[in-house]
Amino acid sequence: MSRKISRRQVLKTALTGVAAGVTGRILPASALRRVSANERIGLGIIGVGGLGVGGHHLGRVLRMPDFELLAVCDVDRARVDKAVAKSDGKAQGYKDYRKLLERKDIDAVIIATPDHWHALTAQHACMAGKDVYCEKPLSLTVAEGRAMSDTARRYDRVFQTGTQQRSDYRFRWACELVQNGKLGKIDRVHVVTGVGKIGKAVPDGVPPEGLDFDFWLGPAPVVPYNPKRCHYDFRWWYDYSGGRMTDWGAHHHDIAQWALGMELSGPIGIDGKGSWPDSNVFETATDYEVDYTYANGVKMLTTTQGRNGIRFFGEKGELFVARGAIEARPKEILEDKVGTMPIKLPVSNNHHGNFVDCIRSRKRAISDVELSHRSATVCHLGNISMLLGRKLEWDPDKEQFVGDTAANRMLSRAERQGWRLGI
Numbered sequence: 001m002s003r004k005i006s007r008r009q010v011l012k013t014a015l016t017g018v019a020a021g022v023t024g025r026i027l028p029a030s031a032l033r034r035v036s037a038n039e040r041i042g043l044g045i046i047g048v049g050g051l052g053v054g055g056h057h058l059g060r061v062l063r064m065p066d067f068e069l070l071a072v073c074d075v076d077r078a079r080v081d082k083a084v085a086k087s088d089g090k091a092q093g094y095k096d097y098r099k100l101l102e103r104k105d106i107d108a109v110i111i112a113t114p115d116h117w118h119a120l121t122a123q124h125a126c127m128a129g130k131d132v133y134c135e136k137p138l139s140l141t142v143a144e145g146r147a148m149s150d151t152a153r154r155y156d157r158v159f160q161t162g163t164q165q166r167s168d169y170r171f172r173w174a175c176e177l178v179q180n181g182k183l184g185k186i187d188r189v190h191v192v193t194g195v196g197k198i199g200k201a202v203p204d205g206v207p208p209e210g211l212d213f214d215f216w217l218g219p220a221p222v223v224p225y226n227p228k229r230c231h232y233d234f235r236w237w238y239d240y241s242g243g244r245m246t247d248w249g250a251h252h253h254d255i256a257q258w259a260l261g262m263e264l265s266g267p268i269g270i271d272g273k274g275s276w277p278d279s280n281v282f283e284t285a286t287d288y289e290v291d292y293t294y295a296n297g298v299k300m301l302t303t304t305q306g307r308n309g310i311r312f313f314g315e316k317g318e319l320f321v322a323r324g325a326i327e328a329r330p331k332e333i334l335e336d337k338v339g340t341m342p343i344k345l346p347v348s349n350n351h352h353g354n355f356v357d358c359i360r361s362r363k364r365a366i367s368d369v370e371l372s373h374r375s376a377t378v379c380h381l382g383n384i385s386m387l388l389g390r391k392l393e394w395d396p397d398k399e400q401f402v403g404d405t406a407a408n409r410m411l412s413r414a415e416r417q418g419w420r421l422g423i
Contacts, residue, residue, distance in 0.1 A: 035107055035359055035360055040065070040066060040067065040068040041066055041067050041068065041107050041108055041356065041359055042068055042070050042103075042105045042106045042107045042108070043061060043067045043068060043069050043070060043071075043106065043107070043108055043109070043110065044069075044070060044071040044072065044073065044100045044101075044103070044106045044108075044109045044110075044130075045057060045058060045061075045069070045071070045072045045073065045083070045091075045109070045110045045112065046073045046074075046097045046100065046109055046110070046111045046112070046113060046121050046125075047073070047074060047111060047112035047113035047114075047117070047121075047135075048072050048073070048074045048079045048080065048082070048083040048112070049074065049076070049079055049112065049113075049231055049232070050231070050232055057110050057112055058072070058083055058086055058087070059086070060352055061110070061352065062086070062087065064352060064353075064356070066353075066356045067356070069087050069090065069091045070090075070091060070092065070103065070105060070106055071091055071092045071093075071094060071100045071103065071106060072084060072087070072091045072092075072093055072094070073093070073094040073095065073096070073097045073099075073100045074095070075095055075211065075212045075213075075215040075216045076208075076210060076211045076212075076216075076231075077095070077209075077210030077211070078208070078210050078211075080093040080094070080095070081093065095212060095215070096215075097121050097124070098124065101124055101125055101128040101130060102128070106130060107130065107131060107359065108130055108131040108132070108133065108158075108355070108359055109121075109125045109130050109131075109132055109133070110133045110134075110135075111125070111132065111133065111134040111135060112135045112162075113135075114216075114234040114235075114240050114241065115137055115139070115140050115234070115235075115240060115241040115242070115246065116140045116218065116219060116220050116234075116239065116240040116241070117218055117219075118134055118135070118137075118138060118139060118140070118144070118148070119139060119140065119144035119145075119147060119148055119421065120218065120219060120419070120421055121134075122134045122148050122151075122152075122159075123147065123148060123151040123421055124421075125157075126151045126152050126154075126155040126157045126159070127151070127155060129155070129157075130157070131157050131158040131159070131355075131358075131359050132152070132157055132158070132159045132160070132369075133159075133160040133161075133162065133352070133355050134148075134159070134160075134161055134162065134369075135161075135162040136161055136162045136163050136250040136251065136372065136376070137241075137242065137246040137247070137249075137250035137372075137375075137376045137379060138161050138250070138369065138372040138373055138375075138376045139373065139376050139380075140240070140241070140242070140413065141380060141410075141411060141412050141413050142376075142377050142380050142381075142399060142411040142412070143411050143412035143413075144412070145372075145373035145376050145377060145380075146373060146399060147421070148369055148373065149369045149370045149373045152369045153370075156362075158355070158358045158359050158362065158363075158364070158365055159365060159368060159369035160351070160354065160355040160358065160365035160366070160367055160368070161365075161367040161368075161369060161371075161372035162351070162367070163250060163251055163254045163367045163372055163375065164351040164367070165251050165252075165254065165255055165323070166254065166255075166258070166348060166351070166366045166367050167348040167349060167350055167351040167354060167366060167367075168323070169338050169349065170321055170323075170324075170325070170326040171255050171258075171321055172338055172345050172347070173321075173326060173337070173338035174255070174259060174310070174312070174319055174321035174326055175255065175258045175259040175345055176338055176339075176341055176343060176344065176345055177319060177328075177333060177334075177336060177341075178259040178260070178312055178314075178319065179259065179261060179343045179345070180336070180341040180342060180343045182316070182333050182336055182341075183312055183313075183314025183315070183316050183317055183318065183319055183333065184314040184315035184316035184317075185314060185315050186259075186260065186298050186312055186313070186314045187298070187299070187313050187314060187315065188298065188299040188300065188301065188313045189256050189259075189260070189298065189299070189300040189301070189310065189311065189312050189313070190300075190301050190303070190306070190310070190311040190313070191249070191252045191253060191256055191300060191301065191302040191303070191310050192252075192302075192303055192304070192305065192306040192307055192308050192309060192310075192311075193244045193245065193247070193248035193249050193252065193302065193303070193304055193308065194244055194248055194304060194308050195244065195286055195287055195304040195305070196236065196243050196244045196282070196284055196285055196286035196287070196304065197233075197235075197236050197244075197282055197286070198277060198279070198280045198282070198286055199228060199233070199236070199280065199281045199282055200279075200281060201228070201281040202226065202227060202228055202281075203226075204224035204225060204226045205224075205225060205226065205227070206225065207225040207230075211230070213225045213230070216230060217416070218416070218419050219415040219416050219419035219420070220239045220240060220416065221239060221414075221416060222416065223239075228281055228282070233282070235247055235284075236282030236283060236284045237282065237283050237284070238283050238284060238383075241284070242284060242379055242380065242383050243282075243283075243284025243285055243383070244284070244285075244304060245284070245285070245288065245290075245302070245379050245382050245383050245386075246376065246379040246380070246383070248308065249302060249378070249379040249382070250372075250375055250376055250379055252302075252309070252310050253302070253375045253378040253379060254367070254371070254372065254375035255310055255321070256300060256310055257374065257375060257378070258345070258371075259310075259312065260294065260296075260298060262294055262296075263371050263374060263375075264370065264371070264374060265294075265295070265374065265396045265397075266294075266374055266377055266378055266381075266394065266396035267292040267293055267294050267300070267378065267381065267394060267396070268293055268294065268295050268393065268394055268395070268396065269291075269292065269293035269391065269392070269393055269394065270290065270291070270292055270293075270381045270382060270384075270385040270391065270392045270394060271290065271291040271385060271390075271391040271392075272288060272289070272290035272291075272382050272383070272384075272385030272386035273288060273289050273290075273386065273389075274286075274287065274288035274386035274387075275287045275288070284383075285383075285386055286304070287304045287305070288302075288303065288304055288382070288386055289301065289302070289303045289304075290302045290303075290382040290385060290386065292378065292381075292382075302382060307320075307322070308322055309321060309322030309323075309325070310322070316333070317329050317330055317333050319333060346366055348366035351366070351367070354366045374396075377399070380411075381394060384407055384410045384411075387410070388406065388407060388410075392404060392407055399411075
């Protein structure tokens with residue numbers, strides 16, 4: 001049967017984790033090559049599952065004249081074959097992403113793997129001289145996110161993260177309204193992510209033909225193959241992801257911190273409570289409430305219940321923003337349009353297009369790696385507080401919990417021997 005891990009076992013595993021190892025293969029860094037304004041960008045896609053092979057990435061970049069799709073990679077051969085076919089055979093297929101990164105004609109990569117693979121692939125890509133677009137959530141742990149940001153800076157890489165709400169004018173408008181004081185002093189923020197998934201156990205089995213499940217696991221612990229773990233359902237297992245908290249939370253916490261002017265900082269207090277139904281085959285919390293406190297006194301509640309989106313409460317009114325919606329009470333708050341107020345935030349109207357522009361200009365992307373590390377950190381802190389079942393104090397500058405050794409051990413995870421990053 002599928003391995004079902006209790007919350008107690010998750011804690012035990014996390015508390016014995018170690019920081020990323022220093023052994024492993026280091027790819028040679030290629031010389032920085034500036035892509036000219038009229039030159040197409042050689043692109044590879046690592047991970048061609050639901051997001052990678054669908055319209056979100058592969059279909060979109062095939063319609064963009066700035067990109068020349070040269071390679072696709074996945075440990076599932078069926079997905080590689082499908083992606084190659086969608087490229088009309090122009091892209092070469094790979095199972096091992098390191099082979100793709102060795103190609104000198106590839107300037108940039110899109111990483112759409114499960115979360116537990118983001119750190120290895122993204123850092124190796126930076127080391128190989130490639131610019132990176134990595135799906136959200138950026139990292140599996142806080143330590144991974146810090147390492148990814150530091151590596152991108154060390155190798156001077158453009159690094160866009162797939163928190164594409166930053167390229168939606170409604171979210172930028174909401175953040176500008178908050179930062180320009182149109183709601184007055186902000187008292188609290190409500191973030192709603194939606195509930196987690198509940199599923200029934202199915203027997204372990206043999207991986208489908210063409211799927212290298214050991215490679216799929218990579219740095220994660222060895223377990224028998226089970227269809228409830230792999231592909232989309234990876235999201236509900238702590239070895240590979242963080243549940244709904246890191247799924248929608250990565251998007252909405254990013255916007256909340258942008259609006260509050262805390263995008264390079266974070267909360268100082270976390271108090272999380274979650275529930276894990278015994279009948280659920282999946283590990284991550286299905287329902288939760290996490291109270292965050294920021295140094296400026298603003299409180300943020302992240303919960304599974306309610307209307308998906310972000311709601312800001314200020315002394316002059318309230319503002320709600322979600323995909324396809326922006327609403328205010330009183331309605332007059334929305335009379336000030338985006339881009340017309342004194343404080344103007346960076347503009348991006350196309351997330352992939354912003355990545356292209358930054359590759360050419362060498363400017364930082366709208367969802368730069370450091371910003372996304374900080375947003376993902378908020379999610380990880382919430383999960384840690386939930387799992388430990390207690391309030392935590394966080395130092396955003398040191399990126400450490402204050403006086404809590406057990407919690408600090410959960411900032412990283414043990415990596416399987418042979419799948420550790422060498423820097």
